[in-house]
Amino acid sequence: MAGIAIITGASGGIGFHTALELARQGMRVVVASRERDRGEAAAARIPKAAWQELDLADLGSVRRFTQRFLEAHDRLDLLVNNAGVMAVPRRELTADGFERQFGVNHLGHFALTGLLLPVLPVGARVVTVTSSLHKRGRIDFDDLMGDRRYRQLGAYAQSKLANVLFALELGRRTPLTSVLAHPGVAHTGLARTPSPVRAALIALARLSAQSAAAGALPSLHAATHPEVTTGEAYGPDGIAERRGYPTRVEVSGRGRDEDDARRLWAISEDLTGVRYGTFAGAQ
């Protein structure tokens, strides 16, 4: 595979293995993450890769990243919206005042994708990494940022449902091939900060988790398989989609709700100030 790919959160976990395999298949890869040391160390282990600073918790950083990319490239062949944070124990805000999980996992990627539209050609793939936990999620339109009530897993599930609504709406609004992937349960750094909920998640993961490399397979399938079409979702084929080889999976009914998708889209444009307008991608 030729071309250039941006993988957010490729400094570790699933994103690293996604980037590594894409590079092995011949793509030039941009490792987009916030911590320089981890990012540069990851890029050094991936052929033809370079690290670029991207903090999805700061719309200024998203704009600087995309501006740099647009100045240097007239085409982006693949965008993998992979970076994520999970179960942040106490409510935290991003630089722009968004609840961190919603801000990083959804709004940051919403802005990133919108700002990269000028270099994405018709049919280019945008893979958005969600979680089977999206099925537990609800979009609380009256309290999107958890001002009134913050639940660490509830906020994560909401952000992962937002990923699903975003990816499906992106496929309806643009001629891009917008595809969802989820890794099942994989050993990664996702639960880095200690908390009782995270400790329980780690214990559960130890019982049934697959490697980060295996967790990257649905993303890689979504990114590279020739028969993938827009609006599809891929995850592991094992029990409860926890582990296994990539297969087509279903998203929840709430994830397919087109009214909610349009509503979330309008709110996301207002919050980020990024308007998608009419698609005018790269030639």
Ligand SMILES: NC(=O)c1ccc[n+]([C@@H]2O[C@H](COP(=O)([O-])OP(=O)(O)OC[C@H]3O[C@@H](n4cnc5c(N)ncnc54)[C@H](OP(=O)(O)O)[C@@H]3O)[C@@H](O)[C@H]2O)c1
């Ligand atoms: N692991 C699982 O079992 C599992 C299950 C379901 C879904 N997922 C999804 O898989 C994706 C990858 O997670 P993972 O398990 O590989 O976790 P991980 O090992 O913690 O990797 C997360 C990546 O996201 C990056 N990141 C975090 N905050 C960021 C920010 N503000 N701006 C830019 N990058 C940021 C991190 O970069 P830094 O190095 O700069 O911190 C890191 O590269 C996530 O979307 C997650 O929701 C994972």
